[in-house]
Amino acid sequence: MNKPYNHTTATLALAKASFRSIMRSPSAVVFTLAFPLIFILVFGFLGGGGVKVDLAVAPGSDLQNPVMQALEHTAVIRLIKDKNNEEIQNELEKGHYAGVINIQKSGNEKPEYLANVSYSAASIDKGNILKSVLNNLMYTLNSKDLKPAVAEIRESTVQGRTYRTIDFILPGQLGFSLLSTGVFGTAFVFFNLRQTLVIKRFFATPVRRSSIILGEGLARIGFALLGAVFIIVIGHFFFDFTLIHGVTTVLNMLILSVIGLVVFMGFGFVVSGIAKSESTIPPISNIITLPQFLLSGTFFSIDNFPSWLQPISKALPLTYLNDAMRQIAFEGAGLWDVRQQILIMLIWGLGIYALAVRVFKWE
Amino acid sequence: MDQPHAIISVRNLIKNYADFNAVKGISFDVYNHEIFGLLGPNGAGKTTTLEIIETLREKTSGEIYVDGLSVDKDANAIKRIIGVQLQAAGYYPNLNLVELLELFAGLYGVKVKPMEMLEKVNLQDKAKAKYKALSGGQKQRFSIATTLLNSPKIIFLDEPTTGLDPQARRNLWDLISEIRDQGTTVVLTTHYMDEAEQLCDRVAFVESGEIIALDSPDNLIDQLISSGFERKKEVKKANLEDVFINLTGQQWREG
Numbered sequence: 128m129n130k131p132y133n134h135t136t137a138t139l140a141l142a143k144a145s146f147r148s149i150m151r152s153p154s155a156v157v158f159t160l161a162f163p164l165i166f167i168l169v170f171g172f173l174g175g176g177g178v179k180v181d182l183a184v185a186p187g188s189d190l191q192n193p194v195m196q197a198l199e200h201t202a203v204i205r206l207i208k209d210k211n212n213e214e215i216q217n218e219l220e221k222g223h224y225a226g227v228i229n230i231q232k233s234g235n236e237k238p239e240y241l242a243n244v245s246y247s248a249a250s251i252d253k254g255n256i257l258k259s260v261l262n263n264l265m266y267t268l269n270s271k272d273l274k275p276a277v278a279e280i281r282e283s284t285v286q287g288r289t290y291r292t293i294d295f296i297l298p299g300q301l302g303f304s305l306l307s308t309g310v311f312g313t314a315f316v317f318f319n320l321r322q323t324l325v326i327k328r329f330f331a332t333p334v335r336r337s338s339i340i341l342g343e344g345l346a347r348i349g350f351a352l353l354g355a356v357f358i359i360v361i362g363h364f365f366f367d368f369t370l371i372h373g374v375t376t377v378l379n380m381l382i383l384s385v386i387g388l389v390v391f392m393g394f395g396f397v398v399s400g401i402a403k404s405e406s407t408i409p410p411i412s413n414i415i416t417l418p419q420f421l422l423s424g425t426f427f428s429i430d431n432f433p434s435w436l437q438p439i440s441k442a443l444p445l446t447y448l449n450d451a452m453r454q455i456a457f458e459g460a461g462l463w464d465v466r467q468q469i470l471i472m473l474i475w476g477l478g479i480y481a482l483a484v485r486v487f488k489w490e
Numbered sequence: 491m492d493q494p495h496a497i498i499s500v501r502n503l504i505k506n507y508a509d510f511n512a513v514k515g516i517s518f519d520v521y522n523h524e525i526f527g528l529l530g531p532n533g534a535g536k537t538t539t540l541e542i543i544e545t546l547r548e549k550t551s552g553e554i555y556v557d558g559l560s561v562d563k564d565a566n567a568i569k570r571i572i573g574v575q576l577q578a579a580g581y582y583p584n585l586n587l588v589e590l591l592e593l594f595a596g597l598y599g600v601k602v603k604p605m606e607m608l609e610k611v612n613l614q615d616k617a618k619a620k621y622k623a624l625s626g627g628q629k630q631r632f633s634i635a636t637t638l639l640n641s642p643k644i645i646f647l648d649e650p651t652t653g654l655d656p657q658a659r660r661n662l663w664d665l666i667s668e669i670r671d672q673g674t675t676v677v678l679t680t681h682y683m684d685e686a687e688q689l690c691d692r693v694a695f696v697e698s699g700e701i702i703a704l705d706s707p708d709n710l711i712d713q714l715i716s717s718g719f720e721r722k723k724e725v726k727k728a729n730l731e732d733v734f735i736n737l738t739g740q741q742w743r744e745g
Contacts, residue, residue, distance in 0.1 A: 132570065132599045140596020148584040323580030328636075330546055331574035332597040333566050 137334045141342025142349070149312070149350045158307045159354040163300035164361065170296040171366035180253045180260070183207045183215045185229035185243075192240050194230055197264050204260060222249030225257040238269075290457065293366040298452035299425035301358055301380070302445050305387045306419060308351050310412050313395025316343060317487075318402055326489060336489065344392060348385055355384045371459035379455045379462055383469070387448040390472050393479035400486035419445040444475040494521040497644060497675050498543060503552035505538050505699075512538045514699040515552070520644075525666065525676040527690035529683070535699040536679040537577060540646055543677075544574050557643055570598070573637025573645040575630075577652075581621040587632060588617050591639065598640040611635045611665060627658030634665065638674075645669065647678040651685060656734055663689050684731070687711075 149155045182204050189195070190208075198204055207215075207224065218224045226246040233241045244261060246254035320326045329339060359377055362368030370376040394415050402408045422429070422436065423445035432440055440446055451465035462469070496519035505513040513535045520526045528536045541547040543554055545565040554561045556568045581590050591604035608614045611631040616624060624632060630650050637645045647666070651659045659682075666689060670676050680686055686693050687707045694704040703710060 130599070132566070136599050137597050140593050143596075144582050144585055144589065144593040147589060148582060151584040319583065323583075324576055324578065325580050325582055327546065328574070328576055328579045328581070329597060331544055331569060331572075331576070332594065332640075333569045333599070334597045 132333050134335055134338050137332075138338040138342045138345070141334070141339060142345040145316070145343050145346035146349055149346060154315075155308065155312055155350065158311060159304050159351065160357060162307075163304040163354075163358055166300050167293065167297055167358065167362055167366065171293050171362070179203065179205050180225045180257050181205050181207055181218075181223060182257060183210060183218065183224045183227040185215065185227050186211055188229045189231055189240065192230055192232075193268055194240060194242055194264070197268060198228075201260060201264065203256065219245070219247040220249060222247050222253075225250050225253035291367060291369070293362055293368045294457045295428070295453070296426070297358065297362040297366075297368050298380075298456055299423075299449050301355055301384065302387065302423070302449045302452055303416075303420055303425050304354055304358065305351055305384055305448070306391050306416055306445055308347065308354070309388050309391025310394045310398060310415055311408075312347055313343070313392045314398035314402065314408050314412055315405075317396065317399035318405060318408060321399070321488060321490065322405070330489075344389070347392065348388055351388050352381055352384060355381060369457050371457065376456060376459065380452060382462060383448065383451055383455060383465075386469060386472055387444075390444055390476040390479065393476055393483050396483035396487050397479060400483065400488050419443050422446070424449045444472050447471045494524075496520065497522045497557055498677070499553075499555045500539070500543065501553040503539065503542065503554065504550045505535070505542060505547070506550045512699055513542075513549075516696070516699070516701045518694055518701060518704055520675060520677055521692070522675055523670065523673060524691040525670050525678065525689055527686045527693040528677070528679045528696055529681075529686055529693050530679075530696035531681075534696045536696050537648055539696070540648055540677065540679060544572065544646055545569060546574075570640060571643045573640065573642035575633045575637050575645070575647045575650060577648040579633070581636075584620070586618045586620055587613065590621065590632075591635065594636050594639050600640050602639055607635045607639060610638065625658075627654050627661065630654065630658075630662060631665065634662075634669075638669070642674060644675040644677060647676065649679055649681070651680065651682065656731055657738070659685070660735070 180203055182198070184190070184195075184206055198206060210218075215224065215227050219227060224247060226244055229243040231241050231243075233239060242261075242265075244257075246257065248254075317326075326339065356377070359368065359370070359380065363370055395412075398408060398411050398415070402411055418439075419425075422432070422440045423443045424440070425445070429437060429440040429446065447468035451460075451468035454460040454465050454468075455462075498520035500519070501517045502515045503513055503517070504511070504515050516535075516539065528539065530536050538547065542549045543556060543561065545561050545568050549561070557571055559568050559571075561568060582593060585593065587608060588604040591602070591607050595602050595604070605614060605617060608617055611634055613628060613631055613635065616628060616632075621629065621632060634645070634647070634650070637647075650666070651662055654662065663685065666676055666678070678690070690707060692704065692706050693710070695702050705713070
């Protein structure tokens with residue numbers, strides 16, 4: 128009995144209990160793993176193609192000619208054959224096809240073929256792409272044997288890493304997974320432990336309050352990191368998610384995840400303190416998570432937002448987590464390179480924990 | 491005769507909430523190795539008094555010593571030598587009984603075998619069950635198991651038998667007596683006078699924040715009789731609960 132009380136033992140016992148509990152909680156597993164994975168699967172299979180323009184081939188068009196062959200080999204263009212005039216007309220009016228092409232022998236020696244192209248007014252941007260592809264193609268075909276009169280273009284492409292949809296989507300999903308685990312998980316756990324007097328029973332033991340917070344935090348961080356590794360591994364091996372420096376990149380991402388999670392847990396503490404009943408937790412949590420879900424570049428780059436919205440986006444902590452995560456994963460940045468993003472997250476953390484200390488309730 | 495040793499001593503305890511005075515200057519001692527009952531209607535201040543002694547609640551004034559330790563200065567040392575069962579407390583969600591006991595062992599900083607603790611309260615068959623899935627009597631027995639983890643000198647039980655059927659109640663009385671016999675002091679609250687009469691060595695009646703009587707159940711009854719009190723109806727040698735137990739059997743109906 129005279130053995131000194133060990134606070135580390137108590138903290139670890141709490142962390143272990145909490146971790147077991149989280150692993151058995153369906154909502155935690157769904158929010159942290161299933162949702163992000165579903166989004167990654169959907170976008171993983173959708174993405175990767177870049178721009179595609181549908182070009183219908185009119186029935187009766189000549190198919191054995193250099194133009195058609197060149198079109199077949201143009202990656203941007205998908206040729207649609209075997210459709211009758213009525214179907215083609217229908218799709219053109221809806222803007223699904225960018226245009227229709229009909230190639231016929233001219234009967235003359237030069238030019239040997241005539242290519243009639245109609246564009247769809249319902250799809251002007253794709254029509255323009257098609258127009259420039261066709262012009263380029265015709266120019267190449269027609270000038271094959273000619274010496275350029277003014278200047279010759281010598282094109283080359285800088286070899287770069289392929290930036291796939293997954294490279295954008297995965298860090299965003301990871302960030303959002305951390306946000307929901309941090310906010311919802313923390314808010315529910317502390318609210319419920321308080322309501323069911325579990326915390327009060329803890330207080331009848333020699334455990335410190337800091338051990339309760341720390342134990343819970345450790346469990347949640349452990350769980351979130353497990354989720355992060357799972358998401359990164361699936362992304363990397365099934366969808367070619369880019370990890371420039373391999374394991375080092377993963378470690379950097381995990382450290383960043385911990386920073387993000389600790390900040391987001393601050394929101395959770397605040398929510399658990401201000402919620403009057405269990406049913407008010409989801410709406411309050413959603414007020415915090417949904418705007419970040421939409422405005423922090425989870426699905427689309429914030430550069431696409433109207434200029435009045437951008438300052439709001441640039442104020443949210445998830446924006447900086449997502450940004451830092453993408454730089455680390457795709458551009459191979461180190462943690463020091465994203466110190467500005469980390470600093471802004473830490474400032475958010477300071478603010479939110481200052482608020483949490485005021486509103487958090489133990490009983 | 492030996493002067494009994496007071497393991498808890500409460501002197502002039504006062505607890506005022508913003509709008510009412512819950513405890514109005516009560517004093518009493520709890521002796522070593524006894525079962526001490528705090529009796530009284532709801533809102534009389536029993537739970538408040540108990541929670542102040544358990545160091546879970548601040549008092550307004552007064553002095554309390556638990557095994558020589560002051561609740562003001564040595565709250566943490568007190569927590570290490572007491573076991574507390576709260577009224578209506580829940581347990582960490584999603585964990586089974588063994589895991590919950592492991593958690594509490596960690597919180598108390600002691601090494602115990604969870605199965606041995608469960609055997610003490612006859613719950614070894616429920617080791618893998620969740621707390622929520624237990625019957626009322628099993629829940630109370632499990633709560634008592636969590637109070638015994640740190641081999642405490644005193645355990646506090648707040649209405650341990652409320653809501654239990656007669657079999658489970660008697661079974662719990664046996665368990666509580668056993669704990670006392672093994673040398674642990676027990677402080678409990680109850681609404682049931684038959685329970686207090688059977689189980690408690692001494693009882694204190696609490697009414698509106700004051701102790702209005704304190705003695706052994708026998709003495710209190712004798713005092714009332716000597717004042718000329720008589721029951722209106724002749725007492726029979728058995729009561730309806732005896733009939734119930736006789737008809738439905740002594741064994742527990744839990745499983």
